Amino acid sequence: MSETKNDVVLAQTVSAVREAGAVLRERFGAVAGHRTREDLMRLLAANDEAALAVLRPRLEQLRPEARWVEEELDGGALPAGEWWVVDPAEGNVNHLHGLPEWAVTATLVRDNEPVLTAVHLPLTGQTYTATAGGGAHLDGQPLHVSGSADLGLSLVATSQARPDEDEQVVRRVGASIGAMLRAALVVRTSVPATLHLVDVAAGRVDAFWQFAGARADLLPGALLVTEAGGRVSDIEGKPWTPASEGFLAAAPGIHDAAAAALSR
Template structure:
C-alpha cells in the first residue's frame, strides 16, 4: 500500500470513528438529561463533590463501554484536571459532564466532550449539548461543524469591537494565576467591546468556532477543557496559540483561541501582563 493510500484509509477510518463518537456523546447526553433538574441546589462543597461524582459515573459508563470497543488499543486519560503532554499513542480525553458545576446548580450550560489524541496531535472531537440538542464536531483537516452546518470564525478586524472571554480552569488555582486573570480582565475591559467570564471553557470555545464570540484566553491549562475547543476553533479557520502568540500544543502553559485577524491584537494586550 502506498503512503497516499494509507493516508486516505486512515482519514476514512477517523471519519467513521467520529461518527461513532458523535453517537456515543449523544447517548450519554440523553442519559444525563433524565437526571437533570432546574431545581438542583447543592448544600456545600461535600455535596457538590458527591453530586458531580454521581453524574460523572452515568456518562463515563456509556462512553467507556462504546469507545473501548471502537478503539481497543487506545488508552484513557483518567484525570479530568490533567495537564501537559501525553505519552505516545492514541488517547481518549473526555469530560463526561463538561460544566458539571452548572448541571448540579440547575443551569443548562453543560455538555459531554470526547476527543481523540494521537501522538499528542488532536485528531477528532465531538461536543454534545443535551439541553439544546446541538452537537459540535471536528476532524483534523476536514473542518468543524454544528450539526450539519459548517463553522467559520468571525471576520472582525478590530479588538474594540470584539466579544472576548475567559474563565477558571478549575477551583483552587494559584494566587499568581488569579492575579494575572484579574489583570487580564481589566486590560480586556479597556481594549475589547464586551468581556465574558464563565465556565466551562469549551462552551466559550464553541462560540469562537461559530463566530459569535471572537476570542477566548486562559492562563492555566486543563487538557479536557481545551482540546475539543482547540480543534473546533482551528478547523473553523481560527488560530490557537499561547499568550505569546506561539502555536499552542499540549505542553503550553497558556491558551489563546481567536479569529485569525485578532490574534496579534489580543496577544499584545495579554503579553503585557506578567
C-alpha cells in the same frame, strides 16, 4: 488513520456523546442542594459516573488501542500514542445549579494532537464536530470563525480553569480581564471553556483565552477553532500544546492584538 476511518470513528463518537448526554439530561432539573464541599464532590462524581457508564465502554470498544485519561482536570502533555480525552459532564457545576451551559465531550488525541472531537449539548440537541484537516461542523453544517479585524469592536471571553487555582494564576486571570476590558468591546467570563470555544468556532465570539487549564477543557475547542479557520496559540502567540501555561483562540484578524493585550 485514513479519512474514511476518521469519519467512521467520528460517527460512533457522536453517537456515544449523544447517548451519554441523554443520561445527563434525565438527571437535569432543580438545583442540587449541597451544604459541604464533600456533598458537592459526591454530586459531581455521580454525574460523571452516569455519563462514563455509557461513554467509556463505547469509546474503548471503538479504539481499543487508545488509552484513557482518567482525570478530566489534569493538564500537561500526554505520553506518545493515542488517548481518549473525555469530559463526561463539561460544565458539571452548571448542571447541578440548574444552569444550561454544560456538555459532553470526547476527543481522540494522537501524540498530543487532537485527531477528532465531538461536543454535544444535550439541552439543545446540538453537536459540534471536527476532524484534523476535515473542517469543523455544527450538525453537519460548516463552521467559520468571525471576520472581526478590530479588537476594540470584539466580543471576547474567558473562563476559570479549575477551583482552588494557584494564587499566581488567579492574579494573572484578574489582570488579563482588566486588560481585555480596556482593549475589547465586551468581556464574557463563565464556565466551561468548551462552550466559549464552540462560539469562537461558530463566529459568535471573537476570541477566548484561559490560563492553565485541563486538556479536556481545551483540546476539543482547539481543534474546532483551528478547523473553523481560527488561530490557536499560547498567550504570547507561540504554538500551543497541552503543556502550555496559557491558551488563546481567536479570529485571525484580532489574534495578534489579543495576544499583545494579554501579554502586557
